[in-house]
Amino acid sequence: MEYIKGFTFGFLSKKGDFLNSRAKESLKLLKERTNINHVIICLAALQDTAQSVEIDYTGPHIVSDEELMHMIDYARTLGLKVILKPLVNVRNGTWRAHINFFDVDVPCEPKWSEWFESYTNYQCHYAEIAQRTNCEMFIVGCEMVQAQRREQEWRQLIQEVRKIYHGCISYNTDKYQEDHVTWWDAVDVISSSGYYPINDWENQLERIEKVVMKYNKPFFFAEAGCPSRTGSSLIPNNWELVGEVNLEEQEKYYRVMFEKTMEKKWVRGFGLWDWSALLYDEKDASKDNGYGVFGKPAEKVIRHFYSSI
Template sequence: MGLWVLEAEPILPSVNEKLKGVCWVGSRQPLQGGELAALRNIGANAISQTPFGWQADKNKPEIRWSLDAERQWWGESARGIRATADSSINLGISNMLKPHLWARGSWPGEIKMNSEEDWVLWFENYKSFIVDYAKLAAELDFPILCIGTELEKTVHRRTDWLEIISSIREVYKGKLIYAANFTEFEHVTFWDELDYIGIQAYFPIGEGQEPDLNQLKKGWKNPLASIEKLVRNYQLPVIFTEIGYCNTADAAAEPWVWPNERKESPLSEEVQARCYQAFFETAWKKPWLAGVYFWKWYPEGKRRDPDFSPQGLKAQEILEVNFLTVD
């Protein structure tokens, strides 16, 4: 008579100290001093810095970029990234370099080539772009490099991405992550070659306007179950490379919608704060969540309404309480 052997469930990865981060907005002009100390005072220990490459057409392979162009915003240039890193590291704030592609009239998730020839060219161009920034990350000793953000229609091409990852690892020895959109993370074909699973966590967690905290917490149930399934499969910790909510009544329904498309939505810093609280009472407690970066944080303070920034609002109070008291 044979014996039934039950396979043990994989042990989920866990982390000891979480990254408590924000997506740092590169400023037009050099920092005046004190901006990063103010961030450290709310308990943050990490920032992501975002330089840009530019793609004029989402269906054409040309990409242009410059590490230090004259007309580039200071905070997005190599010199600004370097100065910001120097100031932040002195305060115990770690840096992730997270280059983005700006697709004119679209967004990175729509970048898709129409022929195999163009796909080859696009990946050649993208490899040159990201390796340039990998060299900068190596020079500045950044612990984490994000190799791509929301490139949803490219991630099925595993062989091309493996070549990019190999080229990056030749010049950069830190940890690698890819920032997958919340609609994309289950379809990425190369998680096994990275050090973290990265998710742009703009999951819808509530319907309509003015959802209460219990509704928002329930809204995390299905996304967390899907993420945990992926974690068990790949045995990798997760970082929310972005998460954020506008200060509007409908912020939880479609968190990804840009502020300029919310002009008709009533302002509500209460809903924004509830969304933050729901995150900290659910996702933040998961042992496999290695960190979070909240979109977004202006060096000079919050600048408009509506906006994603929690600065000066009730959401900042929620952020501060949790960053200062939760390990």
């Protein structure tokens, strides 16, 4: 598999955001400033609670199909390959990993079968767009830790998606979960969110390598990154961590992550997290403590690394 020099773009973009001229300029800057060859366009549908069975992918919280396809077309003009990643968030703020239902159906209680019916409709809708726009990869889910145990439902979902989309399919499991997915054989590429502590990359890569060798599938980190705040390099998955702005800590995290992963030839790239469709002003980069790298030292580290591949 070609090395994915990627970045996640447009997460939490709302209807109309991709029509804003700033969004195109942002994607153009992303290509110019980091030298990516892939862009992961990440869509976020919503369900009301972790036990709701209806998934909303048509409301104002998500870009329209027309503007999505328009942005994919624009990415092509920049020479980018496109990975489409529709995930689901919970309106009340619960992390999607906690979406869960009883394993044994109970009358009058929400059921896995109901949820997967709605989720499959959601995935198939965007699989059709991915097929129509010739996306290079389609990611059928992200960090669904509790749902991952429902092996047969995932296998059926992937079968349904394959009827529509004929390209490469992956699933983005969460950090520490790579060896807990039992249906990796059903996808073409294994991927995960690599938010590992800066001092623990070697241990985690050794663990993940066993999974990759077992299934003999390509692997990449569909997400990876670190906020620019003090303490984040030790717990990069905690976006709520309280800490002062620390651009140097973010820069160091990227240097170490790239150094350690380059030692493992089976790691075939990244979908770094993340680059907003509506960027902050570059002069404010030194005040930003989020995952963004625009105008920060980490941006140059990423460009140098991607340019060296």
